[in-house]
Amino acid sequence: MRKRTLCLLVAAGLSPAVAKEAPVSAEIIAAKAELTEKKPAASKADEAAKLEKVNKLEAAKLTMDTNAMRAEIAKLKMERDLITARLSLEKAKRQEVVKDAVAKTEMEIAELTRSYEASRLRSEKLAADLKSAQSEASMELIRLQSEIETIKIKSKRDTFADSDPVYLEEPLREDGILVISDRRIPLNGTIISSTADYVTSRIDFWNNHDSKLPIFIVIDACPGGSVMAGYRILKAMEASEAPIHVVVKSFAASMAACITTLAEESYAYPNAVILHHQISAQIAFARLNLTQQREFYQESQRWWERLAEPVAKKMGITTDKFIEEMYSRSTSGDWSEFGDKAKELKWVNHIVDGIVESSITLNPDVDEKGKSTKKALVEQFDPDGTPFSYLPRLNPKDVYFLYNPDGYYRMR
Numbered sequence: 001m002r003k004r005t006l007c008l009l010v011a012a013g014l015s016p017a018v019a020k021e022a023p024v025s026a027e028i029i030a031a032k033a034e035l036t037e038k039k040p041a042a043s044k045a046d047e048a049a050k051l052e053k054v055n056k057l058e059a060a061k062l063t064m065d066t067n068a069m070r071a072e073i074a075k076l077k078m079e080r081d082l083i084t085a086r087l088s089l090e091k092a093k094r095q096e097v098v099k100d101a102v103a104k105t106e107m108e109i110a111e112l113t114r115s116y117e118a119s120r121l122r123s124e125k126l127a128a129d130l131k132s133a134q135s136e137a138s139m140e141l142i143r144l145q146s147e148i149e150t151i152k153i154k155s156k157r158d159t160f161a162d163s164d165p166v167y168l169e170e171p172l173r174e175d176g177i178l179v180i181s182d183r184r185i186p187l188n189g190t191i192i193s194s195t196a197d198y199v200t201s202r203i204d205f206w207n208n209h210d211s212k213l214p215i216f217i218v219i220d221a222c223p224g225g226s227v228m229a230g231y232r233i234l235k236a237m238e239a240s241e242a243p244i245h246v247v248v249k250s251f252a253a254s255m256a257a258c259i260t261t262l263a264e265e266s267y268a269y270p271n272a273v274i275l276h277h278q279i280s281a282q283i284a285f286a287r288l289n290l291t292q293q294r295e296f297y298q299e300s301q302r303w304w305e306r307l308a309e310p311v312a313k314k315m316g317i318t319t320d321k322f323i324e325e326m327y328s329r330s331t332s333g334d335w336s337e338f339g340d341k342a343k344e345l346k347w348v349n350h351i352v353d354g355i356v357e358s359s360i361t362l363n364p365d366v367d368e369k370g371k372s373t374k375k376a377l378v379e380q381f382d383p384d385g386t387p388f389s390y391l392p393r394l395n396p397k398d399v400y401f402l403y404n405p406d407g408y409y410r411m412r
Contacts, residue, residue, distance in 0.1 A: 166358040167213050171245065178247065178267050178352045182359030183209075184216040191225030191233070191255050200236040203244070211241040217259070218247045221395045224254025227279065227303050233259055247355065248272045248339070248348065251395050261311050261347045268339035268348045269355075275336035275396070276311065276347070277326060279304045315346050377409075 165182040172178050185202045187195070199217065206215045217237075224230070237244040237259070246263035253275035260266050260274060268274065305319065312322040326335040342348045377389040391400060391409050400411075 163358070166356070169213060171214055171216075172267070172350055172352065176351075176353035177356055178350075178354070179356045179358055180216045180218065180247065181213070183213060183242075184218050184357075184359060187217050187219045187233075187256065187259070188222055190223060191229050193226065193229050195225065196229035196232040199233050203236045203240050207240055207242050214243045214245045214265070215240065216245050216247055217263070218249070219252045219256055219260065220249050221251040222253070222256035223251070223396060224256050227255060227307065230255035230259060231306070234262060237263060248274060249355070251275075251398065253277075253336070253396060255307075257347065258307050258311060261314060263349075265350070266348045267350045267352050267355075268342060270338060270340045270351055272339040272342075273336055273398075274339065274342040274347050275334055276322075277332070277334045278323060279307070311347075 166179050167181045167183075168179055171180065183206045185199050185206075187199060189195070203215060206213075217233075243264050245265040245267065246260045248260055248266070248268040249272060250269075251273045252260045252268075253273075254277065257274050257276050260268075261276075308319050308322055312319045315322065317325070323333070326333040329335045337345060337347065339348060340351050343351050377391075379387055379389050381387055388408050388410050390412055393412070394400065400409075
């Protein structure tokens with residue numbers, strides 16, 4: 001029967017391989033072929049039986065196909081579940097790895113955070129300690145600087161006297177003491193153009209400051225100098241609204257003597273020396289003919305008349321008598337007198353017993369920067385190895401009066 005069925009399937013156009021792989025289907029096809037074969041007419045019962053057989057076969061085939069599909073589906077589900085399980089397992093493994101990595105990373109981060117916090121705290125502590133040390137050092141430095149400044153200020157304060165300059169319209173007291181304020185102008189050394197600039201500018205300043213109080217021109221030692229420069233000083237004295245008082249402490253000669261004698265008010269110590277003489281001039285390395293010599297003499301004579309005439313007039317004598325008196329005292333014509341005698345000759349107005357310099361409020365032994373101004377003689381050695389010191393040059397009319405038994409002090 002099966003062989004016959006296979007033959008029917010081949011006859012129906014199916015390959016033998018397909019027929020072998022699908023036996024149920026082949027039986028159905030064979031059954032259908034039998035129905036379609038041209039055979040003698042059969043009974044309806046046979047046909048019905050055959051038809052039922054075909055239906056049963058088809059139902060069986062359908063059941064088999066369904067079961068196969070169900071089996072395939074079940075297999076696929078199982079494969080899917082297996083794949084899903086594997087994926088879940090892999091995912092779980094990956095999640096575990098990630099979890100471990102995250103945990104490890106978190107631990108590392110926590111460790112780093114702890115290290116960072118510890119480092120930060122140490123750094124902050126070191127910074128705080130450093131700042132504290134710096135603050136302590138700064139405070140100590142400030143304290144030391146304050147002490148130094150206090151010492152400096154105290155030392156500087158000690159260089160100033162606890163007094164103010166005294167201003168008197170009548171500076172000569174009844175006890176013969178002259179009181180000089182800070183309205184003083186020193187006139188020392190040779191009178192030249194810059195000297196006149198110095199003196200006249202200060203006469204102008206003190207006039208603008210106060211035109212009633214006296215201005216003092218104080219001469220310690222002045223040998224005279226330029227007649228033009230000296231004349232500028234005289235004219236500034238004449239134009240001054242404030243009274244000009246000239247004070248001679250040691251020596252005033254030539255142009256300085258004229259300034260002293262022609263001042264509105266003048267003072268001198270009893271032993272101060274005042275010296276008047278004729279104008280003298282020297283032309284070095286110059287060859288003058290007679291005419292030029294006469295002109296030079298005439299020019300000098302004109303200056304002499306302008307300076308000597310006012311002095312002689314104050315003395316109450318003529319200019320010629322003034323010259324005669326000069327040469328009667330010395331062959332050089334240098335007429336010098338001590339202060340007390342100069343007062344009799346009207347070269348000076350007042351002889352003072354003492355002078356109070358009320359403006360000297362700074363310690364004279366130090367300058368404004370606190371350095372000592374004391375100067376000492378320089379010790380030297382002669383070729384024999386003997387130590388000595390040169391005495392400084394004296395002003396005219398001055399002499400040394402000192403005890404020098406071993407000749408340590410020498411003159412040049």
